[in-house]
Amino acid sequence: MRLSPSPALDPSLAGSLVLLHLAVVAGGLALLSFASASASGLESVRCRLQGTPRPPAFSQDGDFVIGGVFSIHSYMHTVDHSYTSLPEPLQCTGSLNSRELRFSRTMLFAVDEINNSSDLLPGVTLGYQVHDSCNTVPMAMNVAFHLANGLDPMFDTGEQCSGSPTVTAIVGESASSPTLSMLRIIGPFGIPQVSHFSTCACLSDKKQYPTFFRTIPSDQFQAAALAHLIRHFGWTWIGAVRSDSDYGNYGMAAFLQAAQEEGICVEYSEAFSRTNPLSRVQRVADVIRSSTARVVVAFVSYRDMKILLREMERLPSPPRQWIGTESWVTDPDMLRFSLCAGAIGFGIQRSVIPGLRDFLLDLSPQKVSNSPLLTEFWEGAFGCVGVEEKVCDGSEDIQQLQAPYTDTSQLRVTNMVYKAVYAIAHAIHSIVCEERENSTVNCDKNLNVKPTQVLERLRRVNFSRNGYQVSFDANGDPVATYELVNWQRRESGKMEFVTVGLYDASLPPDQRFDISREITWVKNSTQVPVSVCSERCPPGTRKAVQTGKPVCCYDCIQCAEGQISNKSDSSDCLICPEEYWPNAERDLCILKPVEFLSFHEVLGIILTACSVGGALLAITTAAVFYHHRHSAIVRANNSELSFLLLFSLALCFLCSLTFIGRPSEWSCMLRHTAFGITFVLCISCVLGKTIVVLMAFRATLPGSNVMKWFGPPQQRLTVVSFTFVQAMICTLWLVLSPPFPIKNITTYKEKIILECDVGSAIGFWAVLGYIGLLSLLCFVLAFLARKLPDNFNEAKFITFSMLIFCAVWITFIPAYVSSPGKLTVAVEIFAIITSSFGLFFLLFVPKCFIILFRPEKNTKKHLMEKTSNDIRY
Numbered sequence: 001m002r003l004s005p006s007p008a009l010d011p012s013l014a015g016s017l018v019l020l021h022l023a024v025v026a027g028g029l030a031l032l033s034f035a036s037a038s039a040s041g042l043e044s045v046r047c048r049l050q051g052t053p054r055p056p057a058f059s060q061d062g063d064f065v066i067g068g069v070f071s072i073h074s075y076m077h078t079v080d081h082s083y084t085s086l087p088e089p090l091q092c093t094g095s096l097n098s099r100e101l102r103f104s105r106t107m108l109f110a111v112d113e114i115n116n117s118s119d120l121l122p123g124v125t126l127g128y129q130v131h132d133s134c135n136t137v138p139m140a141m142n143v144a145f146h147l148a149n150g151l152d153p154m155f156d157t158g159e160q161c162s163g164s165p166t167v168t169a170i171v172g173e174s175a176s177s178p179t180l181s182m183l184r185i186i187g188p189f190g191i192p193q194v195s196h197f198s199t200c201a202c203l204s205d206k207k208q209y210p211t212f213f214r215t216i217p218s219d220q221f222q223a224a225a226l227a228h229l230i231r232h233f234g235w236t237w238i239g240a241v242r243s244d245s246d247y248g249n250y251g252m253a254a255f256l257q258a259a260q261e262e263g264i265c266v267e268y269s270e271a272f273s274r275t276n277p278l279s280r281v282q283r284v285a286d287v288i289r290s291s292t293a294r295v296v297v298a299f300v301s302y303r304d305m306k307i308l309l310r311e312m313e314r315l316p317s318p319p320r321q322w323i324g325t326e327s328w329v330t331d332p333d334m335l336r337f338s339l340c341a342g343a344i345g346f347g348i349q350r351s352v353i354p355g356l357r358d359f360l361l362d363l364s365p366q367k368v369s370n371s372p373l374l375t376e377f378w379e380g381a382f383g384c385v386g387v388e389e390k391v392c393d394g395s396e397d398i399q400q401l402q403a404p405y406t407d408t409s410q411l412r413v414t415n416m417v418y419k420a421v422y423a424i425a426h427a428i429h430s431i432v433c434e435e436r437e438n439s440t441v442n443c444d445k446n447l448n449v450k451p452t453q454v455l456e457r458l459r460r461v462n463f464s465r466n467g468y469q470v471s472f473d474a475n476g477d478p479v480a481t482y483e484l485v486n487w488q489r490r491e492s493g494k495m496e497f498v499t500v501g502l503y504d505a506s507l508p509p510d511q512r513f514d515i516s517r518e519i520t521w522v523k524n525s526t527q528v529p530v531s532v533c534s535e536r537c538p539p540g541t542r543k544a545v546q547t548g549k550p551v552c553c554y555d556c557i558q559c560a561e562g563q564i565s566n567k568s569d570s571s572d573c574l575i576c577p578e579e580y581w582p583n584a585e586r587d588l589c590i591l592k593p594v595e596f597l598s599f600h601e602v603l604g605i606i607l608t609a610c611s612v613g614g615a616l617l618a619i620t621t622a623a624v625f626y627h628h629r630h631s632a633i634v635r636a637n638n639s640e641l642s643f644l645l646l647f648s649l650a651l652c653f654l655c656s657l658t659f660i661g662r663p664s665e666w667s668c669m670l671r672h673t674a675f676g677i678t679f680v681l682c683i684s685c686v687l688g689k690t691i692v693v694l695m696a697f698r699a700t701l702p703g704s705n706v707m708k709w710f711g712p713p714q715q716r717l718t719v720v721s722f723t724f725v726q727a728m729i730c731t732l733w734l735v736l737s738p739p740f741p742i743k744n745i746t747t748y749k750e751k752i753i754l755e756c757d758v759g760s761a762i763g764f765w766a767v768l769g770y771i772g773l774l775s776l777l778c779f780v781l782a783f784l785a786r787k788l789p790d791n792f793n794e795a796k797f798i799t800f801s802m803l804i805f806c807a808v809w810i811t812f813i814p815a816y817v818s819s820p821g822k823l824t825v826a827v828e829i830f831a832i833i834t835s836s837f838g839l840f841f842l843l844f845v846p847k848c849f850i851i852l853f854r855p856e857k858n859t860k861k862h863l864m865e866k867t868s869n870d871i872r873y
Helices: 098-115 137-149 176-189 219-232 246-261 278-290 302-314 332-337 354-360 365-370 372-379 413-432 451-458 602-627 631-635 639-659 665-699 712-735 761-784 794-818 822-843 845-853 860-872
Strands: 030-039 040-049 058-060 064-070 073-076 093-095 126-132 152-158 169-171 193-195 213-216 237-245 265-272 297-301 323-324 343-347 433-435 440-442 463-467 468-471 481-489 497-502 514-516 541-545 554-558 581-584 589-591 738-745 754-756
Touching: 040 265, 058 098, 064 098, 064 137, 073 497, 093 372, 098 126, 098 372, 098 413, 126 137, 137 176, 152 169, 169 413, 169 451, 176 193, 176 213, 176 246, 193 413, 213 413, 219 246, 219 297, 219 323, 219 481, 219 497, 219 514, 237 246, 246 265, 246 297, 246 433, 265 278, 278 302, 332 497, 343 497, 365 372, 413 433, 413 451, 413 468, 413 665, 463 712, 541 631, 602 639, 602 712, 602 822, 602 845, 631 639, 631 845, 639 665, 639 712, 639 822, 665 712, 665 738, 665 754, 665 761, 665 794, 665 822, 712 761, 761 794, 794 822, 822 845
Parallel strands: 064 126, 064 169, 169 193, 193 213, 237 265, 237 297, 297 323, 323 343
Antiparallel strands: 030 040, 040 152, 058 126, 073 093, 343 481, 433 440, 463 468, 481 497, 497 514, 541 554, 581 589, 738 754
């Protein structure tokens, strides 16, 4: 960081004015500036670094220098400060990560490739300063100061103290938390930082981090992809572990939100860090072992993941399906953990960088000996550290070395480093180079390029390298594209990464996810594991959440009557439409069966047979009477009314047929009106016969002349008059509110009853009431005439027939009201047929018996003798 003195110093100040600017100290590094001023004005500013500069791991001079920051080591050496002497320079400790070393060397390869290019920055040399951040925040801040200030202990800044940073842009860091700390320092100076592996979604906030770019997708996309993946395989009950860092905390927060939107429940969510006490890691491992969730989502850095898996291997653990993030799921060093066999997760797309492997393996003994970092790598790779019997002499063959450094078969994050360097080079190219008319490119390497200029041009870069597109959106993020990677075990027992699908966030939501190959799951199974809190509720049931538990824990309850669920795991049951009813499984609404009294069912056949049989008996009796119309018994019983009565009885029997069959508008109107009119006609005939009997007896008394007032014309008029009244009632009924067919869906829930609604209840009961009134009148008159002296006195039979008739229709009323469905119609038909048979048997069967089987009694003499005897008696 360069410091600037105030441009307006008080000229009265004499001597030297010491301006002490204390920047944030990161491991003992600070910047102290001294300014000398006099009355004549400001002369010069000399600055020196407070602390010992730490040299970069790799460096090269150039016209424009690019900084690089990688987590080559895992820890930082901590020193107890005595405060009596200057602190020692910060040092990295722990094992060297050869994968990160490959990242840093890839940056060198890209710079070397650009320097030898005739198309990109021709005639311009790029330099670099590559630092090791130890994957710690303090060291990352220290590196940020180094890149901003340079490494010279003392330097002149000029009269205006207007020095600029020593680098034009920075590639890195590999982790999100160190990147955040670096941005707080270099961001205010406008130095752009392009990360290859910092995926925290928080870095997309341009208000806080306007100078940040990355070639790797944001975790916001990965979190959505993970939730989509888990939902795709039907896992609704999972466990979650994360690194206790910006990467893990922000990433897991985004994932949990996406999982909630997908209906996924999390049994536990644990955080830990490799710097935590071992007991903390053990507790997380115990939670995973004891959980019921068989799927574990690990939003963990690869360094933290190694510590967790070592602890998981220490004790037997039930098999778990691991879901990984790009940080560890494609790290070759993780393949040694067999308990993760079958793991799946999203990784950066695998790529090919021509010439990189040769560059990585081009390590001569001189190069190795000149670089402490390469020396440490070489000794660690070939086992020369701490072994007295073996000393590395440079004869080791790196071509045969099997290590993450030399493994270029899975170039994923490595390509992100490569693209980051090229993005910065293209931004610088757009500033210092211009194309001439003859298509040649001229670059001015002496141009003073400021980091802010590079920052502005980075926002607009758009190029393709080795078939891979490089560009940034408004948040500094690239297009999110992932490979779905599966850990599969070969026949030899060795595990390998297999790409089984793709995820492209630039496509429409329903086309982003594509699985192209078979996945091998935990235990080397091809069967998708099941991880649910409760088994799926089958169709016909609904979910009822268990009290005090997540929504994924539920009981399956059968749908209520009249409701269905036609898919698994339904939250609610659907009510079937009015004309539908659930099937036995309650997973489908089916049409309710339609029920009505049919001619084809047993009850309909019986009633039809009785109706037709009764009509045939009436017609047969009429034929017998007609054949014997001149006999005494026929003539004595008013043959004209008898024939009319038999005709009306036949109609009464037949009108019951209108009640059978599918109701229609015409049948509904016909059945009730036909029934009302024919029965009134029948009762009118019986009433007429009753009056004739009474009048005939009165006519036998001396001086009586009553029969002339009730002869055949008057009898016909009586029948017509009574019937006409009923016809008028029926006509008014049909005109004002006629009967009509309805679908009765209230009596039975599971079926529809087709029946006739009476329309006007007043009209219906008026018809029945009129029939009842005539029946009651007929019964009273017949009862009064029951002891009249007549050998074939009909009054007794009429009395009994009316008694039966009234009894039938009185009991009909409650039976009609209480009978459900088609039984209502059956009760009405039964009442019609029963009352008709009652009249027929009591009024005509005795006469037919005498006519057919006792002809000797069918004489006038026999009738007169019986009558005389009765009178004398």
